[in-house]
Each structure stands twice: as C-alpha cells, then as structure tokens.
Amino acid sequence: xAFGPHLILATLEGLVTSAVLALMALGLxxxxxxxxxxxxxxxxxxxxxxxxxxAIASAFGGHPSIGFLAALVISPLIVGGVALVADxxxxxxxxxxxxxxxxxxxxxxxxxxxxxxTFYGPEARPVQAPFTYRVSLPWFGYSGYKxxxxxxxxxxxxxxxxxxxxTRIGMIMRATQYDSExxxxxxxxxxxVYTGVFAVGAMLAAVAAVLIVPISQAHYLMGRDPLLLSFIxxxxxxxxxxxxxxxAALLIGVSDGxxxxxxxxxxxxxxxxxxxxxxLVFRPQGLFGTAAR
Amino acid sequence: MTGRxxxxxxLHGGVIAALFALNFVLPEYHHGVLAxxxxxxxxxxxxxxxxxYAGLLSLGHAMFFAAGLYGAGLPMYHFGWGVLAAFLSGxxxxxxxxxxxxxxxxxxxxxxxxxxxxxxxxxxxxxxxYFGSWTRGDEGLVIQQHARAIxxxxxxxxxxxxxxxxxxxxxxxxxxxLVTFALVRSSFGRVLIAIRENExxxxxxxxxxxxxxxxxxxxxxxxxxxxxAAYLILFGYVGSTFASIQYSIxxxxxxxxxxxxxxxxxxxxTVLMFYLIDGSGDLLKTYAPGWNISHLGIVGAALIILxxxxxKGILGTIRxxxxxxxx
Numbered sequence: 001x002a003f004g005p006h007l008i009l010a011t012l013e014g015l016v017t018s019a020v021l022a023l024m025a026l027g028l029x030x031x032x033x034x035x036x037x038x039x040x041x042x043x044x045x046x047x048x049x050x051x052x053x054x055a056i057a058s059a060f061g062g063h064p065s066i067g068f069l070a071a072l073v074i075s076p077l078i079v080g081g082v083a084l085v086a087d088x089x090x091x092x093x094x095x096x097x098x099x100x101x102x103x104x105x106x107x108x109x110x111x112x113x114x115x116x117x118t119f120y121g122p123e124a125r126p127v128q129a130p131f132t133y134r135v136s137l138p139w140f141g142y143s144g145y146k147x148x149x150x151x152x153x154x155x156x157x158x159x160x161x162x163x164x165x166x167t168r169i170g171m172i173m174r175a176t177q178y179d180s181e182x183x184x185x186x187x188x189x190x191x192x193v194y195t196g197v198f199a200v201g202a203m204l205a206a207v208a209a210v211l212i213v214p215i216s217q218a219h220y221l222m223g224r225d226p227l228l229l230s231f232i233x234x235x236x237x238x239x240x241x242x243x244x245x246x247x248a249a250l251l252i253g254v255s256d257g258x259x260x261x262x263x264x265x266x267x268x269x270x271x272x273x274x275x276x277x278x279x280l281v282f283r284p285q286g287l288f289g290t291a292a293r
Numbered sequence: 294m295t296g297r298x299x300x301x302x303x304l305h306g307g308v309i310a311a312l313f314a315l316n317f318v319l320p321e322y323h324h325g326v327l328a329x330x331x332x333x334x335x336x337x338x339x340x341x342x343x344x345x346y347a348g349l350l351s352l353g354h355a356m357f358f359a360a361g362l363y364g365a366g367l368p369m370y371h372f373g374w375g376v377l378a379a380f381l382s383g384x385x386x387x388x389x390x391x392x393x394x395x396x397x398x399x400x401x402x403x404x405x406x407x408x409x410x411x412x413x414x415x416x417x418x419x420x421x422x423y424f425g426s427w428t429r430g431d432e433g434l435v436i437q438q439h440a441r442a443i444x445x446x447x448x449x450x451x452x453x454x455x456x457x458x459x460x461x462x463x464x465x466x467x468x469x470x471l472v473t474f475a476l477v478r479s480s481f482g483r484v485l486i487a488i489r490e491n492e493x494x495x496x497x498x499x500x501x502x503x504x505x506x507x508x509x510x511x512x513x514x515x516x517x518x519x520x521x522a523a524y525l526i527l528f529g530y531v532g533s534t535f536a537s538i539q540y541s542i543x544x545x546x547x548x549x550x551x552x553x554x555x556x557x558x559x560x561x562x563t564v565l566m567f568y569l570i571d572g573s574g575d576l577l578k579t580y581a582p583g584w585n586i587s588h589l590g591i592v593g594a595a596l597i598i599l600x601x602x603x604x605k606g607i608l609g610t611i612r613x614x615x616x617x618x619x620x
Contacts, residue, residue: 099350103350103549109593110589111597266422273412282400
C-alpha cells in the first residue's frame with residue numbers, strides 16, 4: 001500500500017479510537033466536573049461493560065445483532081447500577097472529599113478487576129459484530145461496523161450535549177457544578193444529582209466498551225490503557241469542559257492511531273504521558289478550558 | 294527532656310531492640326519475611342514523610358523506589374559495581390529524580406498533584422520497557438549471589454546470608470526511623486505539619502512553603518530510593534513491576550493502615566498488610582477454591598475499609614484515644 005492510503009487507514013483507525021475515547025472521557029469529565037471526584041475506577045466500569053456485553057451476547061442465540069443490541073441496552077444499565085451502589089455505599093459516606101475518594105476508587109478498581117477475574121476468567125473473548133458489511137474504498141475495504149461506531153459515538157455526544165445545555169436536567173446538573181451550596185439552597189437535591197451523575201458517567205464508559213468489544217476483545221485488564229488515555233483527554237481538554245473533551249479525544253485518538261502505525265507505540269505513550277503531565281503542571285486549566293474556579 | 298520525650302525515645306529504642314531480638318527467635322520463613330518487610334517499611338516511612346507530615350498525597354512514589362532499584366541494579370549488572378557504590382548510585386538517582394519531579398509537580402496542588410505524580414511515574418514505568426535491552430522489562434535483572442557481598446579488609450560480609458541480610462535491613466530501618474523521628478520533631482517537621490494543616494496561613498507567617506515542601510519531597514525520595522537500592526542488594530532482583538502503579542499504591546496503603554504522620558505507623562502497616570495478604574492467600578485457597586482472587590482484591594477492600602472507617606489508621610487512632618504522646 002502506498003503512503004497516502006496507509007495514512008487514510010491510520011486516520012480511520014484513529015477516528016474509531018477517538019469515538020470510543022470521547023465517550024469514555026466524557027463520563028470521566030462529567031463526574032469530575034459536577035462532583036469534583038477523580039474516578040480512578042472509570043476504566044473498570046469500561047471493562048465491566050465489555051465483560052457483561054460478552055456474557056449477555058453469548059446468552060442470546062440467533063443472529064449476532066440480537067445479542068449485541070441486548071448487550072448495548074442491558075450492560076450499561078447493570079454498570080450504572082454498580083456505580084450507583086458504589087456511590088451510595090462509599091463515595092457519599094466520604095462526603096465526596098477529593099483525596100479520600102481517589103483512594104477509595106483505587107480500592108474499587110482492584111475489587112472490580114478481581115471480581116471480573118474470578119467470574120469471567122483471565123481469557124480474552126470476542127463478541128460478534130452485529131453486521132459484517134464491508135465498505136469498499138478505492139484502495140481497501142473497510143469494516144462498516146467501525147464506521148457505525150463512529151456514527152453512534154457522534155449521536156451519543158450530541159445527545160449528551162443536548163441534555164446538558166437544553167433540558168431541565170442539564171440545567172440542574174450545571175447549577176450543581178457551578179455552585180453546589182447555592183443549588184442546594186434553591187432546593188436542588190444535590191445528593192441525588194451526584195449519584196445520578198456518577199451512574200451516568202459509568203454508563204457512558206460501559207456504552208463505549210460495548211461498542212468496542214466486536215473490534216477488540218473483552219479482557220479483565222482492558223480498563224488500564226483507556227483509563228490513562230481518558231485522563232489525558234480530560235486534562236488536555238480542560239477538566240469539565242465538554243467541547244474540550246471532544247476536541248482532545250479527536251487529537252489524542254487520531255495522533256495515537258497515526259503515531260502507533262509509524263513509530264513505536266511505547267515511545268508514543270511515553271511522549272503523550274510526559275506532555276500531559278507538563279500541561280497539568282504549567283497549564284492546569286487544560287489547553288482549551290477556562291481557569292478553574 | 295520531658296516525660297513525653299522520654300516515653301517516645303524509649304518506645305523507639307524498644308522497637309529496635311525487639312526487632313534485634315526477633316532475629317534469634319524467629320523461624321526461618323518469618324525471619325526472611327521480616328527482613329523484606331523492614332526494607333519495605335523504609336519505603337513506607339519515606340512515603341509517610343511526604344504524605345503524613347507534609348500532607349502531599351503522591352500517587353507516583355514507585356518511581357523513587359524504582360530509581361533506587363535500577364540506579365543500583367543497572368551498574369551492578371552491567372558494569373559489575375560493588376555493593377556500596379551501587380547503593381550510593383541508587384540513592385543519588387532517586388534523590389536527583391525527587392528534586393526534578395518536586396520542582397515540577399509541586400507547582401500543582403491537591404488532585405492535580407496526585408495525577409501529575411502518577412503520570413510521571415507512568416513515564417518511568419514505560420521507560421523501563423523502552424530501554425528493555427538494558428532493563429529486560431518485566432523479566433527483570435537478577436544479581437548473582439557472589440556480587441552481593443561487601444569486603445572489609447580480610448572479612449567478607451555476605452549479604453545473602455539470612456542473619457547478615459536481616460541485620461543489614463534492620464540497620465537501614467533503624468537509621469531511617471531515627472532520622473524521621475528527629476526530622477518530624479525538628480522545627481522543619483513542625484513547618485511541614487503547619488503546611489499540611491493550612492498552607493496559606495503558614496506562608497503568611499513568613500515561611501517559604503515551596504522550599505519546605507521541596508526539601509520534604511527530596512528527603513522522601515531519597516529514603517524511598519535507599520529502600521529500593523537496599524532491596525536490590527539484599528534480594529538481588531529488579532523487574533518492571535516495581536515501577537508500576539501498584540508500587541505507588543502499596544506505600545499509601547501501608548501508611549494509611551499503620552497511621553499517617555506517626556513514626557512507627559509505616560512499620561505496623563507494612564507488617565500487618567504483608568501477613569494479611571500472606572494469610573488470606575491460604576484462607577481463600579481453603580474456603581473458596583477455584584476463585585482466582587489475588588492479593589490485589591484484598592488490597593482494594595483494605596483501601597476502601599480504611600478510608601471509610603479508619604482514616605487515621607491504627608497508631609493514629611491509638612494516639613487519639615489513649616496515647617497523646619505518640620510521635
């Protein structure tokens with residue numbers, strides 16, 4: 001293959017990464033923005049979503065699309081439920097203290113990982129894609145499913161944006177984010193908003209995972225790299241800014257795709273992580289965000 | 294010297310004497326375990342200096358421990374350096390790293406500090422793989438037994454021999470314990486506590502908080518590096534696991550369990566956690582066969598339980614309830 005088509009392929013792969021990454025990072029960013037909680041267990045919600053997707057899809061017979069659609073609905077609901085319980089049992093009791101919650105979510109990370117290892121096992125297992133249509137481009141054929149992933153992600157991002165900026169629920173969330181005490185004084189049930197946001201954040205990660213399992217397999221350690229990448233995205237994009245998150249996901253996903261094709265993936269990770277740490281040191285509000293309150 | 298000081302000094306002397314006596318009575322297995330725990334407790338004490346006293350929660354201390362390990366291990370393995378030179382090399386690698394990281398990371402606060410230190414540690418972890426031809430990645434380097442000995446005049450001190458190894462570990466532990474004990478009672482230690490409690494007010498009182506935090510960071514990194522270098526020399530192995538995030542979490546867990554900002558908390562936490570993990574392995578095998586739960590599940594549960602119910606740890610709680618004099 002010549003350089004041009006090769007670059008197009010790398011960009012397409014990067015866009016698929018970006019699509020999934022944007023959803024996952026959006027969940028992390030919402031939780032941080034509204035609750036000021038850094039959820040280190042976010043990668044494990046992603047992993048849980050993928051593992052459940054495998055369990056649900058293999059429980060359904062018939063055409064693969066039936067199992068996949070069932071997984072797309074049920075898996076995020078279960079993950080959201082787990083997050084809800086975790087919030088009620090642990091985070092709420094810590095009064096959402098930023099440092100204590102980080103320690104607690106690290107604990108949650110290990111517990112979820114070990115639970116998955118116990119009940120799912122150390123194997124990596126695939127989920128069949130709902131359809132196998134291949135789009136033929138002039139230079140190579142490309143998986144139609146991967147393009148559908150990009151589309152689905154765009155739809156979900158638009159839906160989130162709509163809910164946040166155009167509905168009453170979004171207004172309540174923004175009010176809580178802006179000043180939770182005043183919001184409470186105006187009768188907003190801040191505690192319930194927090195629980196809801198934590199569950200929705202986890203569900204976004206689970207949806208991203210269900211979308212990705214037909215491409216890469218479900219494994220109990222699969223949450224690690226995406227967690228680091230979503231941290232990077234959220235930091236570059238500015239903590240708690242939706243537009244910044246999407247732009248940063250595009251930037252990181254596509255450049256990760258292109259760099260990994262042409263250079264050593266380890267070097268790419270080293271450079272990305274180092275650059276992000278430097279951004280956090282010298283521009284804590286992110287490249288696109290406004291100064292933190 | 295007040296009664297309070299007397300009690301504290303007697304307690305520390307007593308702990309060291311008890312550990313010395315244990316060398317002669319412990320069965321072989323526990324003797325080996327305790328030698329390892331003492332070195333890891335040094336790591337925890339280094340962490341405690343920064344987290345417990347200065348109130349800076351780092352999620353990247355594995356990089357200082359690993360700098361000690363690799364700083365000592367690489368020249369020993371590739372250039373055949375002696376034990377003492379290797380130890381100094383590991384110690385200075387970690388100290389320099391702590392200074393550089395401190396200069397950068399201390400510009401941030403709170404959650405940002407936690408994430409920045411975690412990311413720098415992640416860079417360090419990945420660098421171990423990137424230079425795999427030198428470090429051999431997760432396979433790691435094994436230092437041959439004959440290299441792990443000190444020659445003093447005509448006698449050779451074989452650090453792989455159990456009693457010598459235990460005494461060396463105890464020596465390092467005692468030195469670091471007494472140094473931290475002196476540090477936290479000095480005016481410097483009091484400034485660190487003041488920074489932890491209210492940084493703005495401390496600055497307003499005319500203290501250079503950045504410089505004090507930087508000194509704490511360098512001292513903490515140096516102690517962790519000493520632990521790493523000693524671990525390599527006494528146990529003869531270094532692999533990439535020691536640079537991974539897990540080894541940044543473990544000292545946090547040990548310190549939380551034993552009691553942050555208590556001088557003996559790190560030792561108590563490390564010993565208890567080690568035996569908890571050790572014992573739970575057998576229990577799980579007996580009562581839940583077929584479960585693949587490893588020690589990480591225990592670590593996770595312990596973290597949540599501690600932060601929920603015992604945020605002050607064992608010695609912190611004892612100090613609050615019964616023994617106000619506990620340092």
